[in-house]
Amino acid sequence: MANLKTAKKRVRSSETRRLLNRYQHKTVRTAIKKLREMTDKAEAEKLFPSVVSKIDKLSKKNIIHKNKAANLKSELSKHINSL
Numbered sequence: 886m887a888n889l890k891t892a893k894k895r896v897r898s899s900e901t902r903r904l905l906n907r908y909q910h911k912t913v914r915t916a917i918k919k920l921r922e923m924t925d926k927a928e929a930e931k932l933f934p935s936v937v938s939k940i941d942k943l944s945k946k947n948i949i950h951k952n953k954a955a956n957l958k959s960e961l962s963k964h965i966n967s968l
Contacts, residue, residue, distance in 0.1 A: 925968070936961065
């Protein structure tokens with residue numbers, strides 16, 4: 886266990902950030918899954934911008950890698966175009 890005051894604070898703050906990152910990542914994964922399961926093109930096109938926005942925010946905060954974000958967006962757009 887950490888002894889220094891700053892090390893203890895680092896443990897607390899990193900745990901807080903980890904939980905927040907985990908929550909945000911899980912929320913985006915759920916939104917992606919919801920979009921993939923859609924069969925109505927108009928509805929999927931309506932949801933697509935909000936999902937892309939969430940993916941971009943995760944990428945910007947380095948929760949997911951920028952290339953993974955690009956791959957997810959590409960895959961989702963292909964899915965919508967195939968409907």
